[in-house]
Amino acid sequence: xxxxxxCHLSSAGGYLAMGQTAGSIxxxxxxxxxxxxxxxxxxxxxxxxxxxxxxxxxEKGLGPILAHAPYTLNAAGAEARVRxxxxxxxxxxxxxxxxxxxxxxxxxxxxxxGQGTEAGIELIASMLARILADFGSVPSTTILLxxxxxxxxxxxxxxxxxxxxxxRTVERLSDSASNIERATLNSRLGVxxxxxxxxxxxYDIVGDLDGVLAEFDRVIGLDRLRAxxxxxxxxxxxxxxxxxxxxxxxxxxxxxxxxxxxxxxLRDLPFYLExxxxxxxxxxxxxxxxxxxxx
Numbered sequence: 001x002x003x004x005x006x007c008h009l010s011s012a013g014g015y016l017a018m019g020q021t022a023g024s025i026x027x028x029x030x031x032x033x034x035x036x037x038x039x040x041x042x043x044x045x046x047x048x049x050x051x052x053x054x055x056x057x058x059e060k061g062l063g064p065i066l067a068h069a070p071y072t073l074n075a076a077g078a079e080a081r082v083r084x085x086x087x088x089x090x091x092x093x094x095x096x097x098x099x100x101x102x103x104x105x106x107x108x109x110x111x112x113x114g115q116g117t118e119a120g121i122e123l124i125a126s127m128l129a130r131i132l133a134d135f136g137s138v139p140s141t142t143i144l145l146x147x148x149x150x151x152x153x154x155x156x157x158x159x160x161x162x163x164x165x166x167x168r169t170v171e172r173l174s175d176s177a178s179n180i181e182r183a184t185l186n187s188r189l190g191v192x193x194x195x196x197x198x199x200x201x202x203y204d205i206v207g208d209l210d211g212v213l214a215e216f217d218r219v220i221g222l223d224r225l226r227a228x229x230x231x232x233x234x235x236x237x238x239x240x241x242x243x244x245x246x247x248x249x250x251x252x253x254x255x256x257x258x259x260x261x262x263x264x265x266l267r268d269l270p271f272y273l274e275x276x277x278x279x280x281x282x283x284x285x286x287x288x289x290x291x292x293x294x295x
Contacts, residue, residue, distance in 0.1 A: 002061075003261070003293050005230075006030040007273035007282040008068070014046055015053035015100070019062055025283040026290070031066040031106070031272045034093045039072035039085075042096065050099045066192075066227055066272055067097055067141075069107035075127040076110030076120035076155050083123060086110070091131050094139050101140040104227055104270075106192045109145050109156035109165060120155040121164045128165070128189070129172030138184045144192040144226055149200035149242035157201050157240070159219040162191060166224070191220060194229035194274075195260060196245075199252050202238040206256040213265055222265055230257060230271045230289075246275045247285045258292040 006027030009018045011034075022030040035042035057063050075086045090107065097103045112120030128143065145165055150157030156165070170186050193216070199205055203212045216222060232250030234243040248254030260266060273285055 001268045002028070003267075003290060004029045004270040005261075005273075005286055005289055006270070007275075007277070007286070008032065014049040016049050016056055018065075019053050019056045019060070021279070022062060023060055025279055026286045027282070028060070028062055029064060029066070029270045029272060030062075031068055031274070033070060034067045034096070034105075035070055035089075037068075037070045037072075039070055042092065045096055045099060047099070054100065064102055064104050064227075064270055065100060066104045066106055066144075066270070067093065069093060069105065071108065073107055074110040074113075075124040076112045076115070077123075078113045078115055083127065087127050087131060090127070091134070094131065094135065094141055094143075097141045098139065103141045104144055104190075104192075105141045106144040106146055106227065106229075108148060108154070109162070111153045112155055113153050117153075117155055117161060120153070121161065121168060124155060124165050125168030125172060128169040132169075132185045132188065133173060139188055142188050142190050142226055144190045146192045146229070147194050147197050147201070149194075149197040150202075150240040151200075151242050159216055163220045166220070189224070190226035191224045192227040192229055193225055194231060195252060195257065196229070196231035196233040196250075196274075197242060199233045199237055200235050200239050200242055202240075204237060205260065206237070206252055209256070209259055209263060213263070217265075225266075225269065228260070228266060228269050228271045229274050230260065231274050232257065244275055246277060246281065247273070247288060254288075254292070257289075261289060261292065262294045 006029035008031045011032040073086045077083050109124050148154040148156040232245035232252045234245045235241045
C-alpha cells in the first residue's frame with residue numbers, strides 16, 4: 001500500500017479546496033475541523049462542492065479524510081449543558097459526514113473535571129452509545145478516540161482508559177441494538193494514536209516502540225487502530241503537557257518517527273501531521289517523511 005501522509009488543513013474554502021491544497025503539498029490524506037475548534041455552529045455544506053471533491057479524490061487517490069471534532073467537545077463534563085453540547089455536536093457532525101462516505105471522525109474523549117476517571121468513562125461511553133443507537137442506520141464514518149497526554153483531568157491518558165470507553169460503549173449498545181447491528185456499530189469505533197500524546201503520557205515510543213505496540217495490542221487491539229497523528233513533542237517523556245513540535249525538532253526525534261512510519265504494524269495506516277507549521281512547512285515535512293519511508 002502507498003504511503004498515506006498529510007496534515008491538518010483549513011476548511012474555510014470547502015472540501016475541494018482542501019483536496020487541491022493537499023495535492024499541492026504532496027499529501028494524499030488530510031485532516032480538518034468540522035467547525036470552529038473553539039465551538040459554535042458548523043457552516044452549511046455546499047453539496048456541489050462535496051460532489052466535486054469526491055470526484056477529485058477518486059481521481060487523485062485521496063483519502064481517507066479525517067474530521068476533527070472541536071476542542072470544546074467534552075462528553076465527560078460536569079455540567080449537563082456541556083455534555084449536551086458535546087452530544088448534539090457529534091451527532092450533527094456524523095450526519096454531515098454521511099455526505100463523504102468512509103471518513104474518519106476523531107475526538108478528544110474529554111476531561112472529568114474532578115468527577116473522577118471512572119465517572120468520565122461512563123459519561124463518554126453513554127454518549128457514544130446514544131449517538132450510535134439513535135443514528136437511524138449504521139454510520140459510514142468510523143469514530144476514533146484519540147490517545148491523550150494526561151493533561152489535567154483528561155480521560156484517555158492510558159490504553160486501559162481508552163479500552164474501557166470502547167467496552168462500556170459496546171455494553172450500552174447491547175441494550176438497544178440487535179446482535180448484527182451491535183457488531184456493525186462496534187466496527188465503527190476505533191482509535192487514533194497521537195505520537196506526541198502517548199510520549200507525553202509516558203509511553204516510550206523512542207526506546208521501545210515494539211513494546212508500546214505490543215501493550216496497545218494486548219489492551220485495546222491493533223485492529224482498533226485506524227489512524228496516526230504524527231507529531232514530535234517539545235516535552236520529555238511523561239511530562240503530561242501535550243505541546244507538539246515539528247518533525248525532528250522535539251524530544252521524540254526524526255529517527256524515532258521514521259521507525260513509526262515504517263513499522264510493519266503501522267505503515268499501512270494513514271498519518272496526519274499536526275505540527276506547528278504553515279503550508280510550506282507541511283510541504284517540507286511531507287517530503288522529509290517520504291524520504292524516510294522504506295520500500
